[in-house]
Amino acid sequence: LAKTTQPISMDSYEGQEVNITCSHNNIATNDYITWYQQFPSQGPRFIIQGYKTKVTNEVASLFIPADRKSSTLSLPRVSLSDTAVYYCLVGDGRYSSASKIIFGSGTRLSIRP
Amino acid sequence: DAGVTQSPTHLIKTRGQQVTLRCSPKSGHDTVSWYQQALGQGPQFIFQYYEEEERQRGNFPDRFSGHQFPNYSSELNVNALLLGDSALYLCASSAMTGTGSYEQYFGPGTRLTVT
Numbered sequence: 001l002a003k004t005t006q007p008i009s010m011d012s013y014e015g016q017e018v019n020i021t022c023s024h025n026n027i028a029t030n031d032y033i034t035w036y037q038q039f040p041s042q043g044p045r046f047i048i049q050g051y052k053t054k055v056t057n058e059v060a061s062l063f064i065p066a067d068r069k070s071s072t073l074s075l076p077r078v079s080l081s082d083t084a085v086y087y088c089l090v091g092d093g094r095y096s097s098a099s100k101i102i103f104g105s106g107t108r109l110s111i112r113p
Numbered sequence: 114d115a116g117v118t119q120s121p122t123h124l125i126k127t128r129g130q131q132v133t134l135r136c137s138p139k140s141g142h143d144t145v146s147w148y149q150q151a152l153g154q155g156p157q158f159i160f161q162y163y164e165e166e167e168r169q170r171g172n173f174p175d176r177f178s179g180h181q182f183p184n185y186s187s188e189l190n191v192n193a194l195l196l197g198d199s200a201l202y203l204c205a206s207s208a209m210t211g212t213g214s215y216e217q218y219f220g221p222g223t224r225l226t227v228t
Contacts, residue, residue, distance in 0.1 A: 034216075043117070043203050043219030044156065087155055103148075103155030 004088045009108040018075045020107050022088030025069050033064060033071045036087045038106070044087060048073070083111045115140070117220035119204050125226045126194050134189040134223045138206030144168075145187040146217065147179060148203040156203055162187050191225075199227045 005023040012018045024033070032051050036044035048055055050062040050071070061074040075082060085106040118137045126132050138145050144163045148156035158171035162181035181187045185206075191198055201224050205217040 036219075041201065041222070041224065043205070043222050046216050046218065049216065103157070105153075105155055 003102065004090055004104050006086075006088050006104060006107045008105065009110070011110045011112065012078055013112050014079055015077050018078050018082070018109065018111075020073045020075075020086055020088075020109070021070055022073070023070045024088070024090045027068050027090050031068075031090045033062065033068075034089045034091070035060070035062065035073045036089065036103075038085045038087065044103075047086075078109075078111050080111050080113065082109065084109060117204055117206050117218050119202075119220040119223050121223060122221070123224045123226075125228065127228055128194055128196060130194050131190065131192045132194060132225060134191075134202050134204075134225070136187045136189070136204030136206075136220060138185050138187070138204075139218045142206035142208045142218070143185050144207045145181060145185065146205045146207065147187070147189045148205065148219075149173070149198075150201040150203055150222070152200075159189070194227045196227050199225060201225075 006020065010020060032049055034049040035047040037047050038044040048057055048060045048062045050064055052064050052068060055062045063072040063074065071088065073086060085108050087103050087106040089103060117139050120135045124132060136145055144161060146161040147159040149159055150156040159173050159177055160170040160179055161168050162179060165181045167179060176192045178190045179188060189202060201222040203222045204220045207217045
């Protein structure tokens, strides 16, 4: 099972760009990389998912190098409301493999004024 | 679209009792997964239901069981509650995307406290 390693915590300031890197050295060929955001006492919220290179949506970008052994979630111009725990997950993108999706302990991001 | 809903929001039970948690998936989703999240930890996969059958299971004892109904809603049952079962229980629904990957949408969770 692909395990992920993320920083336990990060601090930044409003208006800055924040990059959170996740290591997944034993990622498998069929694995996708997914990031979730979670606020206290709420369920995780899907942010972005990718397989290779770069993916961008309205809230974030995901950068994946050619070897796919790491990935970087980029949050542009963060605000106080981006303070949350961010989880990097690696798992088989096939529909039938939910049990192989493992949440780590996540990165606690704190944004200051 | 109401998204994934769970009930109740909070629950307090005594050791040895049994509890049932409920989940309604996002419209159009036919698969429901349950997770347990202890304080300060990431969610841990319990099991997944599809077409009213348990399709996959994580490393949880048989005290944890579930059910999925024809309308895709689901229940999580926990018997013989232990203090260690105190956690946030999350329900997630999903459906396959056109690319073969899938996105899970989580509900707000049920906070279970066992005393």
